[in-house]
Amino acid sequence: MHSSLERVLNPRSIAIVGASETPGKAAERRTRSLIEGGYRGRIFPVNPKRRRIFSLPTYPSVSAIEEPVDLVVIIIPPPAIPQVVRESVEKGAQGIVIITAGLGETGNEGKQIEAEVLEITQKAGVHLIGPNCSGMFSASASMNFLGIPGLQRGHLSVVAQSGNVIDSLSHYARNRGLGFSKIISIGNAVGVKLHDYLRCLKDDPDTRVILLYLEGIQNGNDLIQAARETVAQKPIVALKVGRTSAGIRAAASHTGSLTGDDTVVSAAFRQAGIVRVNNVDELFDVADVLAKAPYPRGRRVAILSEGGGDNAIAADNAERHGLQVPVLGPSTQEAIRPFLLEGMPAKNPIDYGGTAEEDPPVIPRCCQPCLESDDVDAIFITGFFGGFREIIAPHVGPLEEEAARELVNLVKKFEKPIVVHSSFARDEIPALQILREGGIPLFESSERAALALAALADYALGRERARRWRPLRSESPPAACQDILHKVLTQGRNHLTEPEALRFLELYGIPTPAHRIVSSEEEAAEAAGELGYPVALKVISPHILHKSDVGGVALDLADALQVKEAFRGIHERVRSRMPEARIEGILVVPMVQQGMECIVGAVRDPQFGPMILFGLGGIFVEVLRDVSFRVLPLGEGEAGEMIREIQGFPLLQGVRGHPPKDILSLEGLLERVAILFLENPQIREMDLNPVKVQESGATVLDVRLVLEGP
């Protein structure tokens, strides 16, 4: 386990400040669950008003405890907290958990207390957990001060932002017979952050799957980096609420955390390989399968049943969740056909109705050729398995048990997952018990079986991506770039003029159009002649950010006469509309007619930090919101994924008689923008709009570059 949190999750002794035995009180529930949970270390209840609590001797203060204390749990009113934290640090505690609510989430007073205790603990190098959290469960230490009795040990670990959701999850898990390794309520996460917990659970040998419940994202960039490292080792399944506007309202009133745009959250999670689910059912379905089943190499699934209707339902469910149901190869079909009724196709889905019902071992015999085939990554059995003895005749029962044992063996032998849906999954049936004990996931619902299998494939592929992931090389910005930024900042500006911005891009090897800066009509016409008509003129001024708004742009100028006229026009309009603006010249650029318009942007997102955006121009972004996002740093190959995942991608490939565009150049451009943005943290936002992608090459036609600052 991540050594730094080891003593917090496996403390040798715990002081519980505000300990209570008054029924109904939060402190009482936590004191009791700690004692009843069988914690093996020493417990020191701290409460100056009592001599004993649950028959343990109490202490008037942390300082009064004579023995060493590893962990201090605090459940007392806010004003008294800083003093207890100070004493705990002096006492040598390695971790302090503040359960008390009503701090940072309620207002400034609480925020001040948070800041104070954070300073104390940081100076001392002590872990601060919470405040406003509901406690912690650690199976390895038999430690449970969540106030929830009867938690089972197991291989799932939970990190959650909401205490009452931990209650729900615990209850749900109990109903399903699932157990936990660690449950951590992070509360306001003033000290230890989500990503710290992830790195810790990544190394916890008892944790097979990490379950996250999130309402808001803080330090999202750290989260994504830590998640990617974790995903390379073990799965993370996340339920993130606030997808919709009412969800955001509920989450905001709950934790005081700001929940941002949900599209960005999904993109970031996918990038890191986090499996995102929509609800608690899915959370446990997916976590359970991830904890038990081998990982498939892809999304191709063979579906088998004794009924065509169930097969049709299963195939629909599978494909809706992104699995593929390929037609099996001829040799696989041939190997299966002897087990089917005369004339039944063995394409996939496979219908062994009429044979398997009376002779269930037909089922593993049909599975085996599928598992042997390189075209099948997983098996999905659907229908009535386990119920044949009831539907057909009792003597079939032992044959079903034989089939179940064989299925368990097949999974071990081929290391490919088998998932079973059975209408009889709720019943107590020996054959189904063999599947359960053999680690074969069993579902009463075909839909949920398909979703879990799809998530298994998502994770398996995400893990591969996380393991292969290499960030694009980022070093330090070219000196000339620093000079430009220095000049802009010393002039008190927060944006670059267009020639400055174009120069900036050029220094990073980002293609910009040929251009000239001119200061007279004649120079303008001459420059236009050299560049080639038609051209555009744009005013250059450190005081003007939106050039079009002040009449500072003239487009599509076809000859010298028009250029000269436009030159005068721009000067006149800008002087009359913005007389204080200093005009440093006029930019002459050729009009680029050819190519597909795209948009490339980069922002510092309040949730995830530096991010990059890609979309097609115009209505595709503005009306259809057809854009892709990535958190920076960008990994190798991710620019290509960004381009391919937008809905309008076929337009770049060439449709309706248009030739394909230069996607490779566009990828290179995106990558260079990503590197530029990471290497220059002074840049707050950049907007390359439009970028024209031609049959050969991609060029930035207009750029806006805004700096942090005034």
Place this chain on the structure above:
Amino acid sequence: MHSSLERVLNPRSIAIVGASETPGKAAERRTRSLIEGGYRGRIFPVNPKRRRIFSLPTYPSVSAIEEPVDLVVIIIPPPAIPQVVRESVEKGAQGIVIITAGLGETGNEGKQIEAEVLEITQKAGVHLIGPNCSGMFSASASMNFLGIPGLQRGHLSVVAQSGNVIDSLSHYARNRGLGFSKIISIGNAVGVKLHDYLRCLKDDPDTRVILLYLEGIQNGNDLIQAARETVAQKPIVALKVGRTSAGIRAAASHTGSLTGDDTVVSAAFRQAGIVRVNNVDELFDVADVLAKAPYPRGRRVAILSEGGGDNAIAADNAERHGLQVPVLGPSTQEAIRPFLLEGMPAKNPIDYGGTAEEDPPVIPRCCQPCLESDDVDAIFITGFFGGFREIIAPHVGPLEEEAARELVNLVKKFEKPIVVHSSFARDEIPALQILREGGIPLFESSERAALALAALADYALGRERARRWRPLRSESPPAACQDILHKVLTQGRNHLTEPEALRFLELYGIPTPAHRIVSSEEEAAEAAGELGYPVALKVISPHILHKSDVGGVALDLADALQVKEAFRGIHERVRSRMPEARIEGILVVPMVQQGMECIVGAVRDPQFGPMILFGLGGIFVEVLRDVSFRVLPLGEGEAGEMIREIQGFPLLQGVRGHPPKDILSLEGLLERVAILFLENPQIREMDLNPVKVQESGATVLDVRLVLEGP
């Protein structure tokens, strides 16, 4: 009940031909379930090889039965079926159910037998059910020859295309304590069709909700019309598989029915008010809620819980399924606030944590102002209700029961639905039992509660639409239209020339551009001058369907010189590329530059018959597949819905500085196309592409009109 099927679903006597008592045989299971099911009429087993079956005397043939027979059930090999059908008709049977498989779905031989028995029964006016069906259950007659024991009585009725899915559904319902009024397996539906069953169940007083399971759609137009009539009375919930390609493969190999494009299916179902679900869980969740709860007037839901996290999850789930979670009005908030902790917002979702847990009657008190408010259509309670006695203290239990009774009363009083999600829903808890018995739907999953509530709103609004639905008036086509079609058909053509097609549209009041037909260069230039430049020229020939392919079109002609050149060019190109084509003249039309390009189409769909299609032009249809469909006849107002439901609709409203387009004219155009297409069944397909919608008016720029026939 629909009188014509009354005797089939409530027969006074049943002959079962092929009756058996050999364990494991399909006929044995059906004979036994009929006898054990407690059927109150007479049962006549027919089997020449036995004297008695299950202690009932047998008959060697149907003719040999001395008493009247209402219903004959047939489970014998195909070749013997026609003779039995003949005898049954002579015997005066009102219905014949053929369970035997291996007929129309396997090949021509079977199809011939189907045709033969259909002819016999149709002549006699006898209902033919199946073949290849699995039987029937009718609670009112205590009749069950499905071969599935232990079916409970209730208010759900099932009509299904797959026998083994009926097995699944029965098992699922038994696990959930749900019961049925009728279960009908339609098999190949050679005689009685799906829409006949719908009309029958519409009038069945015992049926509250109709559940459909479909693999393929036949007679889709009849289905949609019958469904709309039914939906005006009671809900239909449909699980239609074959959404995806593998689903289609599985369904096709199963029933031999062709499953078409799924987008069309969803559109048609929505149009009729059928609630479509994705899987068996949803089917029962939704059916159960529809059978119990009052119908909401809209989609606005108040969400309440003792925990902010559960509220956030519920709000997400609600909005994802199309419900709205509005901020409550000030007076409603004020009425709720006294029941909340100091400082807790009452906006919605409402968090009564800290009060309701110790005093559960706070819950109905918070619900009441919501129910009184005109801004709330339904209530969604989420969290731990029922489990407070376990979490807090046992004395809370009776208070939870009091709260549950009050919730039941509130539903009755306000006739608005309350749906409850509780983590404790699986447990045996008195408070939850009160909810169940009081008809309040209870879910263990927040997601499934939200989905069911959304489906309730979908149905309620769909019912209103079905009740208000009036078809657009359709009469008989104008005589001049008949003349055009007559001329085209007598010339052996299957498409109209463009002037013919334009004339056809004009006769229906569909706006077409001014145009001239010319036969010389000079006439062309003169016509262009009158119409105004720029113009387009198009060849007119009864032999040319795709004019552009043979060089028969010239666009954007700016002056007389270009027009004359183009005139010659078209003649030359067409003569060289299609020398056999007779050129009847050249069409001169002005180019319409302004406006937004749309596509309007009409087809005779193999599943749903006449349908109309709408989309924006170009990439919107070809790349983004952003189109809307409706089955004809179109109802009043449906054209407007079609236009508004495409993703690109904002473009018609005007974005990026473009003025809004004339949507009313576009609606009128769609409606007239719908009427034209219905009134002229000789037209197989029409394609108005593009239609230009301007700020004022909408005009068809190009039209292709293809007839049925050679």
